[in-house]
Amino acid sequence: MKMNTQITIAGVTFKNPVMTASGTFGSGMEYSEFVDLNALGAVVTKGVANVPWPGNPTPRVAEVYGGMLNAIGLQNPGIDVFLERDIPFLKQYDTRIIVNVCGKTVEDYVEVVEKLGDEPAVSMLEINVSCPNVKEGAIAFGQKADALFKITEELKKHARQPIIMKLSPNVTDITEMARAAEAAGADALSLINTLTGMKIDIHRRRFAIANKTGGMSGPAIKPIAVRMVYQAAHAVKIPIIGMGGIATAEDAIEFILAGASAVSIGAMNFVNPYTTVEVVRGIEEYMRQYHVENLTDLIGAVE
Amino acid sequence: MKEKQMAKVLSQREIAPGIFDMWIETSLAGQAAAGQFICVYPRDKSTLLPRPISICEVRDDRGALRIVYRVAGKGTAEFSSYREGESIAVLGTLGNGFPVQSAREKENTRVFLMGGGIGIPPMLQLAKELAGLGMKKENLQIVVGYRDAQNFLREDLERYGSVFVATEDGSVGTRGNVMDAVTKNGLLADVIFACGPMPMLRAIKQYAAQAQIPAYISLEEHMACGVGACLGCVVKTGEIDHHSHVHNARICTDGPVFEAQTVEI
Known part of the structure; x- marks a missing residue:
């Protein structure tokens, strides 16, 4: 049977819908020892700012039931080192490059977006307005619809590549945020970022994470993510990249049926470094089993 | 070459209260060195993250690694129940080791x-x-x-x-x-x-x-990936680190062994 796993988002074609969730895969270097990056639809990089960010104090990660909390705080080397080192590394592979962009102010974001504009190897930009672990910027832009509208509109003026707004689940109504981003010109949405959580070590009577709160990810959050992808997909016309606890191809198919055009693997990379390629293979098996010729036929196929 | 694989438990015994001594059969033995560690994964899906455990002894000739660990929580409690012949999920070998x-x-x-x-x-x-x-x-x-x-x-x-x-x-x-x-x-x-x-x-x-x-x-720190991607397990360094160009080295990959004066502990 002839099968086509190709998908298109904002005019950019991807060989398959499987991507990496920002922050869980670096710039692919570490996991290239385990998986063939050529097999992936795209590598979505760890967030990069205009200057290096040191991130938060440790402990930065903690395990919770069926998932984890993290408060890395967007440690990154800054855009200049990133362009010199990470982009040339990723260019060796036949996979799309999506760069996740973070900042404390609108100007910070603009600076990174403009520098990336000169790099044709970068197919899309994912704008991080939803990291729950940094005090300034990031989530401050992603929890109010008017703030999200403004930053999206501003970045669209400067971006040479299509932009994906990465939405926070820590909001009252995800559809309001999705609509605001779309109205401001976003080319696509990705969701969900992590859910703000907390864990207390009762023996030491301390927070498990130095930042006190951390973003929760992992299989335990998947039903919430599927629900939000479904709601957002019905609220907007732009494509959605779904993520949140995907561990298997079955999980990925669920997101696609809910309305996602593509999916990202996040925390499960830490549990099984081969997850991304296993999901790629599993999606193909599903298509074979159910005689699905085009993956696009599955997108939003449950009403 | 790092690899995640199913290894086989060769033996296990409790050598002090709460301290377990396990030999496993794994192809990773051939590359293991003193001061390196492996990540061990519980089977229980509620405990997802790997437990980093240092390598205690290597028998390359027998393709065997020895780990000696303390039961500290659900994951290590599960490992302590493993018997000879059972499989155990490991990732390794990780870290720089002692010079x-x-x-x-x-x-x-x-x-x-x-x-x-x-x-x-x-x-x-x-x-x-x-x-x-x-x-x-x-x-x-x-x-x-x-x-x-x-x-x-x-x-x-x-x-x-x-x-x-x-x-x-x-x-x-x-x-x-x-x-x-x-x-x-x-x-x-x-x-x-x-x-x-x-x-x-x-x-x-x-x-x-x-x-x-x-x-x-x-050094040790809570880890998520164990391979240098998540930036969970950092230690403050005097010099600017080569990865993020700040002052944070990754314990899992730049360490776990550091010259003491180069880290702020």
Whole structure:
């Protein structure tokens, strides 16, 4: 049977819908020892700012039931080192490059977006307005619809590549945020970022994470993510990249049926470094089993 | 080459209360070195993250690795229930390991191998490798600190070096910690290798600075990926790190072994 796993988002074609969730895969270097990056639809990089960010104090990660909390705080080397080192590394592979962009102010974001504009190897930009672990910027832009509208509109003026707004689940109504981003010109949405959580070590009577709160990810959050992808997909016309606890191809198919055009693997990379390629293979098996010729036929196929 | 695989439990026994000694059969044995670690994954899906556990001993000829670990929570409690023949999910080998050659730069270099509590296990493979390089037993001074008379791994260590024991309750050897044992026995060294709780490593860092000798200390921190991607397990460094160009080295990949004066602990 002839099968086509190709998908298109904002005019950019991807060989398959499987991507990496920002922050869980670096710039692919570490996991290239385990998986063939050529097999992936795209590598979505760890967030990069205009200057290096040191991130938060440790402990930065903690395990919770069926998932984890993290408060890395967007440690990154800054855009200049990133362009010199990470982009040339990723260019060796036949996979799309999506760069996740973070900042404390609108100007910070603009600076990174403009520098990336000169790099044709970068197919899309994912704008991080939803990291729950940094005090300034990031989530401050992603929890109010008017703030999200403004930053999206501003970045669209400067971006040479299509932009994906990465939405926070820590909001009252995800559809309001999705609509605001779309109205401001976003080319696509990705969701969900992590859910703000907390864990207390009762023996030491301390927070498990130095930042006190951390973003929760992992299989335990998947039903919430599927629900939000479904709601957002019905609220907007732009494509959605779904993520949140995907561990298997079955999980990925669920997101696609809910309305996602593509999916990202996040925390499960830490549990099984081969997850991304296993999901790629599993999606193909599903298509074979159910005689699905085009993956696009599955997108939003449950009403 | 790092790999996640199913290994086979060859044997397991409890060698002190809550301390388990497990041999596993794995192809990773061929590349394992002293001071490196493996990530072990529980089967229980509610406990997803790997448990980083240091390599205690390597038997390359038998394709076997030994880990000695303390039951500290749900994951390690699960591992402690494994019996001979069962499979165990591991990722390895990880981390840089101890720079063993630094103990062989001069003739008659005297070393301290200092282990505290569950930091003792990696000292065994290190002692084995140093002895294998021809280091004399009297120069291989192994200083280990325990809570009490449960001196696990002591006999194994005595095969390779001169062992000095400190116990918190004074039941064996010097009462106190490893530094007390050094003072009490009037020991001297040209280089230190250490693994143990943070207060012990801080004391060793200070001692090494005063003695003007290098000290290679193995650090631990909560990890998620174990391979350098998540940036969960960092330590503050004096110099700008090569990965993020800030002052944070990744314990899992740039370490776990660091020269003590290069890290802020």
